[in-house]
Amino acid sequence: MTDRKITKPRPISGFPEWLPEVRRVEQQWMDHIRRVFESYGYASIETPAVEELDIIGAKGADVDKEIYVLERLHKEDGDKEARLALHFDQTVPLARYVAQHFNDLVFPFKRYQMQKVWRGERPQAGRFREFYQCDIDVINVDALPLHFDAEMPAVMWEILSSLPGMENEKIQIRVSNRKILMGVLSEFSIPDISQAIGMIDKFEKNGAEWVFKELKIAYGDYLTDYNITEIVNILKNGPLAINNPHNEIVEEGLCDLTFVMDQLKHLPEGSVVADLSIVRGLDYYTGTVYETVFLDDPGYGSICSGGRYDDLAGNYINKHLPGVGISIGLSRLFDRLRQQNKLPIGRMTPTDVLVVLPSEERRPLAQQRAHMLRQSGLNVEVFHSDAKLKRQLAYAERKGIPFVWFPPFEDDKPDEVKNMTTGMQGEADAKTWKPDA
Amino acid sequence: MTDRKITKPRPISGFPEWLPEVRRVEQQWMDHIRRVFESYGYASIETPAVEELDIIGAKGADVDKEIYVLERLHKEDGDKEARLALHFDQTVPLARYVAQHFNDLVFPFKRYQMQKVWRGERPQAGRFREFYQCDIDVINVDALPLHFDAEMPAVMWEILSSLPGMENEKIQIRVSNRKILMGVLSEFSIPDISQAIGMIDKFEKNGAEWVFKELKIAYGDYLTDYNITEIVNILKNGPLAINNPHNEIVEEGLCDLTFVMDQLKHLPEGSVVADLSIVRGLDYYTGTVYETVFLDDPGYGSICSGGRYDDLAGNYINKHLPGVGISIGLSRLFDRLRQQNKLPIGRMTPTDVLVVLPSEERRPLAQQRAHMLRQSGLNVEVFHSDAKLKRQLAYAERKGIPFVWFPPFEDDKPDEVKNMTTGMQGEADAKTWKPDA
Secondary structure (H helix, E strand, C coil): CCCCCCCCCCCCCCCCCCCHHHHHHHHHHHHHHHHHHHHCCCEECCCCCEEEHHHHHCCCHHHHCCCEEEEECCCCCCCCCCCEEECCCCHHHHHHHHHHCHHHCCCCEEEEEEEEEECCCCCCCCCCCEEEEEEEEEECCCCCCCHHHHHHHHHHHHHHCCCCCCCCCCEEEEEEEHHHHHHHHHHCCCCCHHHHHHHHCCHHHHHHHHHHHHHHHHHCCCCCHHHHHHHHHHHHHHHHHCCCCCCHHHHHHHHHHHHHHHCCCCCCCCCEEECCCCCCCCCCCCCEEEEEEECCCHHHCCCEEEEEECCCCCCCCCCCCCEEEEEEEHHHHHHHHHHCCCCCCCCCCCCCEEECCCCHHHHHHHHHHHHHHHHCCCCEEECCCCCCHHHHHHHHHHHCCCEEEECCCCCCCCCEEEECCCCCEEECCCCCCCCCC | CCCCCCCCCCCCCCCCCCCHHHHHHHHHHHHHHHHHHHHCCCEECCCCCEEEHHHHHCCCHHHHCCCEEEEECCCCCCCCCCCEEECCCCHHHHHHHHHHCHHHCCCCEEEEEEEEEECCCCCCCCCCCEEEEEEEEEECCCCCCCHHHHHHHHHHHHHHCCCCCCCCCCEEEEEEEHHHHHHHHHHCCCCCHHHHHHHHCCHHHHHHHHHHHHHHHHHCCCCCHHHHHHHHHHHHHHHHHCCCCCCHHHHHHHHHHHHHHHHCCCCCCCCEEECCCCCCCCCCCCCEEEEEEECCCHHHCCCEEEEEECCCCCCCCCCCCCEEEEEEEHHHHHHHHHHCCCCCCCCCCCCCEEECCCCHHHHHHHHHHHHHHHHCCCCEEECCCCCCHHHHHHHHHHHCCCEEEECCCCCCCCCEEEECCCCCEEECCCCCCCCCC
């Protein structure tokens, strides 16, 4: 080994990787999320890691720079394949999927997707370039009933409030309807509404005064101070601050939001609230929008967001396909709790029972005991060598294996099992023994 | 919608994507595989989709052309980051992972990994460029007991013989030990043994005569016809064809193989057999090797392969880390059964019960019934509109939802449930009802 060049590998910035005991909790999270998604009838789909660059790029210039494109290392000359790129979200792939498989799907199409997505950002602390996203969306043809807009936060509240380690976090899902602000703004015929939306999106972060000032600088020719005050008051105080109904769009937005909130009354007070300052930046939403924050750290940003879009797959198919969806940025949330030592990190193996190897001759006996215990649904391994008992127990202890099984060291002796947590040890029958008996 | 350019998306060659009802079976497969892996004490890890190109490329020139490298679409000038590439297997990442986290792992380290891998091949029918691989490996420091070599095919036999849809397939796991042939070949001091291994690897495909001829052409100066006949006879007939013990390496290989086969006696006859023609091409294996074939279609190639390697992470860490591993090429196997219509493809949703919406006014009642049924662990959705009953039932039928729940359409009436398979309908209580009652 002395003539080798040893290069200790380093982590790649932005690509998280967990030790087995942390990965175990991540699996519990994903199992939990999947269980709740399915309990509401969402079906799993997976799309490839890549899409054609033309499809991914279609969303607009602002995401271009975050895209990873693929290149074959030894590309042959004359390759005429479309360029492929890693997906940066699961919404663009969903749109493509629904259009491509339209005739094989039954609508409303309720799907969930839990996959990694990639953002080709510059490496910087705390920014993930690869992370899991867990999305649900409902897509329908022509019209999509509004009560799905209420189902989204209900599902997510159920998940977020019961993820292992999240039980004591104070989170809040905030709901708004874009039509309200868009309607108000449309009254004033200001140019470039999206710029105004961008400013309003920073309300939580920069405060009312900042928004007032920015709107005044940008739109002083179109908005009076009275107008701007009204807008800022809407962000602060909600619908009551709307001075007059303005127009049908505003009315519609208010009506939709009221309907959605009415459907969520059964949730604990403060879990889901209406908040007109939620606009979701420059996204493609057209109605309901969601964000979710830690109440004691709102500056951390949204951990679960989404909204309603009018026409998901309009570039691919001549159908009107409205949808509504919401997404957990799983890896970022998970890593936050990990860094705060809030995850219930336990053993580093799924093994429930370690079967001691009394001697090489008794290996068949040990294997047979392992087999019997597996029949009861337990995860079991046999220690790999007939090392001293102390070493075998130390292995169980280091890996956090909760039970150690002792096959008889001599004939005509009984089996025994030791609870590694309590230290209790007693006779047991591998055919019938259960951990909690 | 008329002024839009509609571009119907096409599938990307080599990147499989399933409809929800097929994906459901894929999930069952993955759940099943995970359950068996864990029942033997293998712990899940996941590594990023990418590694540094230097690490991935280290394996040798023959895989270079199959590698996808990543490029940020809008790379800033002066970027000095290491080039990243998608992993093409899970063994290279495992080696890097073990070296990187060496001090945090407990050995023997038993891990499983079920992730997508990518091969940047030219697009061609039947070749996957993205597919799931399901691997188990055991790594130890300094020495790894041989009985792990027997655990690999035992775990895989348990999985492959009971995957949904695989129950009637006649498969066979073939085991050999590379030391045997390497030892025999080393006697003849021929140059470039790996070339000879490449020829021998084609024994199953091209037959004994072909191998004889190729060896004679390549090594006529080193091997007599008698020597070549012996080699070919070993491939055909196994250890009995070895004319003399040759050397210690051959002896060791025979002894190891006998030990492994002895440990597998409990499996059904013919499920795992010794076959000295298995060499695993140009791979890095040093001892035990595995391949798995369909007995009625051996030309399809191996569906589950692996072997023992001497020193996995030697480039990264100054430790001797032998390991043994085996891998299912999941997507390819799954797609074969899909194309042969052998998968138990059923409903296109996880929903067990569709709750009928009697009328908009009764939505709270329908929601409450759905909630009660979910409490019993069922997957439930409420129909999205108060459409005619016939339409609501048709939705359940089309999605394959097995039960339809009728909340009372008027006060003081009982709930009813309909079994969509049998057509039977009767009164039921949402609090206590179970599908099989």
